[in-house]
Amino acid sequence: MDAFINGFISLGDPQLLLVLLVSTLGGVVIGALPGLNATNGAALLLPFTLSMEAIPAIASLVAIYCSATFAGAITAILINTPGTPASATTCLDGYPLAQRGEAGRALGLAVVSSTIGGVLSVICLMIAAPLLARMAYQFTPPEYFALTLFGMSMLASIGEGSPLKNLISGTFGVFLALVGVDMLTSVERFTFGSHDLYDGIGFVPVMIGIFGISELIVQASSLDKRKERVSMKAVQLPTRDDYRQVWKTILRSSGIGVFIGILPAEGATVASMIGYNEAKRWSKTPEQFGKGAIEGIAGSEAANNAATGGAMVPTLALGIPGSATAAVILAGLMVHGIRPGPSMFTEQANFAYTIFWSMMLVNLLFLVVGLTGAKIFARITLIPTQVLWPCVFMVSIVGAYALDQSMFDVWIVLISGIIGFFMRRYGFSVVPLAIGLILGEMLEQRLGQSMVMLDEKWWLMFTRPLALLFFCLTIAALFGPVLWTKYLVRVFK
Amino acid sequence: MTRRMPKLNFEHWVVTFVIISFCGATFWISTTFDRMPPILKRGIQPADFPQLILILMLVLTVAMIWLDPIIVDKRLDSKTVGSLVLFGVFGGLTFIDLFLALGAVAALLAMFWGERRWHAVVGIGLMMPALIFLLFDQVFEIRFPRGVLTNLWYG
Numbered sequence A: 001m002d003a004f005i006n007g008f009i010s011l012g013d014p015q016l017l018l019v020l021l022v023s024t025l026g027g028v029v030i031g032a033l034p035g036l037n038a039t040n041g042a043a044l045l046l047p048f049t050l051s052m053e054a055i056p057a058i059a060s061l062v063a064i065y066c067s068a069t070f071a072g073a074i075t076a077i078l079i080n081t082p083g084t085p086a087s088a089t090t091c092l093d094g095y096p097l098a099q100r101g102e103a104g105r106a107l108g109l110a111v112v113s114s115t116i117g118g119v120l121s122v123i124c125l126m127i128a129a130p131l132l133a134r135m136a137y138q139f140t141p142p143e144y145f146a147l148t149l150f151g152m153s154m155l156a157s158i159g160e161g162s163p164l165k166n167l168i169s170g171t172f173g174v175f176l177a178l179v180g181v182d183m184l185t186s187v188e189r190f191t192f193g194s195h196d197l198y199d200g201i202g203f204v205p206v207m208i209g210i211f212g213i214s215e216l217i218v219q220a221s222s223l224d225k226r227k228e229r230v231s232m233k234a235v236q237l238p239t240r241d242d243y244r245q246v247w248k249t250i251l252r253s254s255g256i257g258v259f260i261g262i263l264p265a266e267g268a269t270v271a272s273m274i275g276y277n278e279a280k281r282w283s284k285t286p287e288q289f290g291k292g293a294i295e296g297i298a299g300s301e302a303a304n305n306a307a308t309g310g311a312m313v314p315t316l317a318l319g320i321p322g323s324a325t326a327a328v329i330l331a332g333l334m335v336h337g338i339r340p341g342p343s344m345f346t347e348q349a350n351f352a353y354t355i356f357w358s359m360m361l362v363n364l365l366f367l368v369v370g371l372t373g374a375k376i377f378a379r380i381t382l383i384p385t386q387v388l389w390p391c392v393f394m395v396s397i398v399g400a401y402a403l404d405q406s407m408f409d410v411w412i413v414l415i416s417g418i419i420g421f422f423m424r425r426y427g428f429s430v431v432p433l434a435i436g437l438i439l440g441e442m443l444e445q446r447l448g449q450s451m452v453m454l455d456e457k458w459w460l461m462f463t464r465p466l467a468l469l470f471f472c473l474t475i476a477a478l479f480g481p482v483l484w485t486k487y488l489v490r491v492f493k
Numbered sequence B: 001m002t003r004r005m006p007k008l009n010f011e012h013w014v015v016t017f018v019i020i021s022f023c024g025a026t027f028w029i030s031t032t033f034d035r036m037p038p039i040l041k042r043g044i045q046p047a048d049f050p051q052l053i054l055i056l057m058l059v060l061t062v063a064m065i066w067l068d069p070i071i072v073d074k075r076l077d078s079k080t081v082g083s084l085v086l087f088g089v090f091g092g093l094t095f096i097d098l099f100l101a102l103g104a105v106a107a108l109l110a111m112f113w114g115e116r117r118w119h120a121v122v123g124i125g126l127m128m129p130a131l132i133f134l135l136f137d138q139v140f141e142i143r144f145p146r147g148v149l150t151n152l153w154y155g
Helices: A002-010 A014-032 A038-049 A054-079 A085-136 A141-157 A163-177 A203-220 A240-262 A268-282 A294-318 A324-335 A349-380 A385-404 A407-425 A431-453 A458-463 A465-492 B010-030 B048-067 B078-093 B098-112 B118-139 B150-154
Strands: none
Touching: A002 A349, A014 A038, A014 A054, A014 A349, A038 A054, A038 A203, A038 A324, A038 A385, A054 A085, A054 A294, A054 A324, A054 A349, A085 A240, A085 A268, A085 A294, A085 A349, A141 A163, A141 A294, A141 A431, A141 A458, A141 A465, A163 A431, A163 B048, A203 A324, A203 A385, A203 A407, A203 A431, A203 B078, A240 A268, A240 A294, A268 A294, A294 A324, A294 A349, A324 A431, A385 A407, A385 B098, A385 B118, A407 B078, A431 A458, A431 B048, A458 A465, B010 B048, B078 B098, B098 B118, B118 B150
């Protein structure tokens, strides 16, 4: 309880408040720019946080996560281009509503739904993360290994890319994590005698490359797309009738978002798809969906923002990222020497609760920012791609260099950017690669510890009930996507 | 009922070949890792886990050939190829100066992507690199590698 109160009191720090305000504004700008999203935005800005203390650094990353996830709705509604993948379903009803001259109403609904979804998810995070961490205290290495394996298996069902290719991408990420000197035995692995590789491949340059540079190359092929913005007078708060129509949808989608967010590796995109779909299924006027139904906007936006808090639950409590952006935040935690897991809620409880309260504040901040500044942020959407992305390129390269003041990191950014582009071209999502890279070392360590503990009889892992449960869940996660695809085909038919 | 293999394109086989070759080559390299005596190995040998991962990747790739082939619907367009070439140019120019490379490639990229307003190109090629340099040098106290331009600042 002390940490809960101390975390709240920490928000009184003017420096932290300033960081949160600037990051929220930055996150809204990032989310409003087509092509940039919470994940690549956080990856690009990660090097800038290295000179900060751990609390403001991580708070700024979570602020970008929450606000960029919301801001994707601005472009979705005004130019029919989702600023982030998570707001793709917002386009379906947001843009038709804007075309009818109700852009302000659509944005107002998106802001309010996002805020409610976000706030509810932070409340769940505050309750669920310490509980999950307490449960995880009972885990021994075999349980941890099985849990990490389960986290990895969830990569199969990440929205972008097919299950098989996602798994290949994930295993490639795990492989990259093994490059360098083995911490336990001091044996060099895949270093080819290069001193730069002794400490392994840094995950920050890789993330900047696969999320930032690969997106730049992808943008090269979409330069001809014309952006036409729908005019808007001002953002309007939803009316009482609007609230009456959507409150159930917002609550339902918030629940869905939190649940989907908690699942390892699933994120806001999947949450918004399910949130939208369930809003349609429960609606009294499903025929209005796709033509400007306000429940569609509320369902999608509440779910995608609720997923942000949900995704932070496994990230902080277990060290397993709940989404791609959470993977970047996890990388940020590790860079600052903080290892997430059960001990975080005992040894660094003040830190954890300050982050929770920061997320809460950010969700309220973007309500203000969204309602007062959406019209200004809407103008950002018209920044030409040919101006924006060369600037992103420069920031990516210099940011990567600044990590260790090493040109080697610049090469890593370029190479991983090119590999990331070709992976995306051939249908391999880059998100599993990032998550595999983060979890790879942990997976090997826990396997090694399990083998020591079980006297090298690996099959004994299956005799431990909790580990067995996670292995069963792993199998379900591997084959679940096939059933999920069938479900989606049936629903969207 | 037998599953018929779809007609596959050239790129499918190239990608498959690259992944399988990568797995084969790295697996072979992993066989050269030092082996630890039982008391020091801490559960598994240094080569065990990488080999397990590479075998898994290989199995998944072989499964991909039949179950989830690579389908590319469009060829690389000139803008994409040009952008990739510019990355190569950037790599070369970094040996002269990092910020020269950044400014030149960013300006060329903007022009190649269709930016014709000279003030925008100058802003991207000169102002942005200068601003970024000053920000990192003065605020974050980052020391950049010496080169033709950075020497002017560092002396």
